[in-house]
Amino acid sequence: MNSIGVFGLGVMGANLAMNMANKGEKVAVYNYTSDLTEKFKSNFTSDNAEAHYDLERFVNSLEKPRKVFLMVTAGPVIDSVIDSLVPLLDKDDIMMDGGNSNFNDSNRRYHRLKEAGIHFVSVGVSGGEEGALHGPALMPSGDEKVYQEVAPILEKIAAQVDGKACCGYLGKEGSGHYVKMVHNGIEYADMQLITEAYQFLRERLGLSVEEIATTFREWNEGELESYLMEITSDILTHVDEETNKPMVDVILDKSGQKGTGKWTSQNALDVGVPLSIITESVFARFLSGLKEERVRADQMLSGPTKLDQDLDKQAWLELVRKALFMGKICAYAQGFHQYKQASEAYGWDLKLEEIALIFRGGCIIRAGILNEISDAFKADKQLPNLLLSPFFQEKMNDYQASLRKVVIKGMESGLSLPSLGASLTYYDGYRSSQSGANMIQAQRDYFGAHTYERVDKKGTFHTAW
Numbered sequence: 001m002n003s004i005g006v007f008g009l010g011v012m013g014a015n016l017a018m019n020m021a022n023k024g025e026k027v028a029v030y031n032y033t034s035d036l037t038e039k040f041k042s043n044f045t046s047d048n049a050e051a052h053y054d055l056e057r058f059v060n061s062l063e064k065p066r067k068v069f070l071m072v073t074a075g076p077v078i079d080s081v082i083d084s085l086v087p088l089l090d091k092d093d094i095m096m097d098g099g100n101s102n103f104n105d106s107n108r109r110y111h112r113l114k115e116a117g118i119h120f121v122s123v124g125v126s127g128g129e130e131g132a133l134h135g136p137a138l139m140p141s142g143d144e145k146v147y148q149e150v151a152p153i154l155e156k157i158a159a160q161v162d163g164k165a166c167c168g169y170l171g172k173e174g175s176g177h178y179v180k181m182v183h184n185g186i187e188y189a190d191m192q193l194i195t196e197a198y199q200f201l202r203e204r205l206g207l208s209v210e211e212i213a214t215t216f217r218e219w220n221e222g223e224l225e226s227y228l229m230e231i232t233s234d235i236l237t238h239v240d241e242e243t244n245k246p247m248v249d250v251i252l253d254k255s256g257q258k259g260t261g262k263w264t265s266q267n268a269l270d271v272g273v274p275l276s277i278i279t280e281s282v283f284a285r286f287l288s289g290l291k292e293e294r295v296r297a298d299q300m301l302s303g304p305t306k307l308d309q310d311l312d313k314q315a316w317l318e319l320v321r322k323a324l325f326m327g328k329i330c331a332y333a334q335g336f337h338q339y340k341q342a343s344e345a346y347g348w349d350l351k352l353e354e355i356a357l358i359f360r361g362g363c364i365i366r367a368g369i370l371n372e373i374s375d376a377f378k379a380d381k382q383l384p385n386l387l388l389s390p391f392f393q394e395k396m397n398d399y400q401a402s403l404r405k406v407v408i409k410g411m412e413s414g415l416s417l418p419s420l421g422a423s424l425t426y427y428d429g430y431r432s433s434q435s436g437a438n439m440i441q442a443q444r445d446y447f448g449a450h451t452y453e454r455v456d457k458k459g460t461f462h463t464a465w
Contacts, residue, residue: 013071106174124180126363141176159362185264226367303414
């Protein structure tokens with residue numbers, strides 16, 4: 001009998017199945033179309049992997065309680081697969097969804113299957129194709145007792161950092177997919193911030209692609225160390241064989257997305273979190289899609305007429321490094337604030353220090369700084385915001401002047417730096433004990449009698465303006 005079944009043999013599903021088999025699990029695999037099953041069999045030969053072409057035989061090949069790992073397209077397809085599996089499963093069998101599902105769908109599926117006596121585990125999976133094959137970051141949720149039954153497999157196939165699996169029980173219902181969603185939001189912001197630093201170095205400092213690649217490689221040896229910094233320096237060293245130009249220069253500047261960044265921003269509105277950096281990174285992708293309009297606008301709309309003198313490259317390299325680090329930390333602060341708010345709103349009891357540890361390996365945002373982020377939430381369970389922890393407070397106080405200079409210089413130079421700019425605006429807004437919101441409350445009371453609170457009395461008040 002097989003210990004687990006993988007339903008869906010696209011690249012991610014096939015790689016996860018191979019990962020399981022390579023780690024000693026007996027894996028049954030199945031795909032609705034036989035072509036991917038044949039491809040899997042031709043690419044991977046192992047006594048631990050058993051291919052099936054009949055769904056009922058696939059299910060019956062699994063030891064009880066059966067464990068089925070779904071790796072199919074998120075959305076209606078998953079509901080269709082669940083419909084086909086439920087009649088073949090028994091009470092207490094376990095279904096896991098490793099796709100990029102919306103957490104609301106996962107909540108619904110969790111409760112639907114619970115009524116049928118079947119357990120549902122929502123599993124966020126990050127790391128792309130390589131991570132799936134060699135060790136992804138896994139973010140499972142559902143009933144903790146059920147997680148304990150699948151934990152030996154999931155923790156075995158997950159990435160390992162300092163002897164700890166990048167996998168652990170997160171919370172109830174679909175909170176695993178929620179954690180993955182916000183992970184992707186942070187990923188959007190991180191990518192955009194790196195891109196803006198690249199633009200500044202190239203367009204304002206005049207560095208060559210090769211010089212920026214070297215710079216990023218050096219930065220990746222320090223506090224900016226991360227997977228995204230590593231691959232960006234690799235990208236910048238790649239030359240297009242057809243044109244002999246840097247590969248980055250022959251790629252059209254229109255960025256795509258699969259929706260998880262947008263979901264993160266939409267949910268931030270629901271739970272009341274100022275998610276400006278991540279949201280600006282989503283909007284930047286939308287703006288990049290207006291390529292034809294941007295080309296036209298470039299000919300019609302003016303920018304700065306004259307740039308000031310050449311900048312001191314070494315001095316500005318350090319300013320940009322600090323600005324990038326501060327932008328990243330502000331993005332993490334917003335993302336983890338969203339985790340905190342959602343945990344309270346949905347009753348999930350998310351453990352922020354554990355989430356940070358899961359992100360250290362396998363996933364796209366893996367970075368050295370996640371150890372400090374975990375330590376911050378471990379030291380203070382009630383920490384309202386990452387920026388207020390002693391370590392990051394000191395960094396922000398030291399680096400805020402650098403971020404300020406880079407954003408101002410970028411604006412003076414006509415560069416669009418939406419996420420770096422949003423980082424500074426968020427930082428300044430968060431540290432302001434007095435904001436302009438009193439004027440907004442006065443306006444709301446004037447036109448709609450919405451009332452206001454006073455600084456010198458308790459209660460709510462209205463003025464006959």
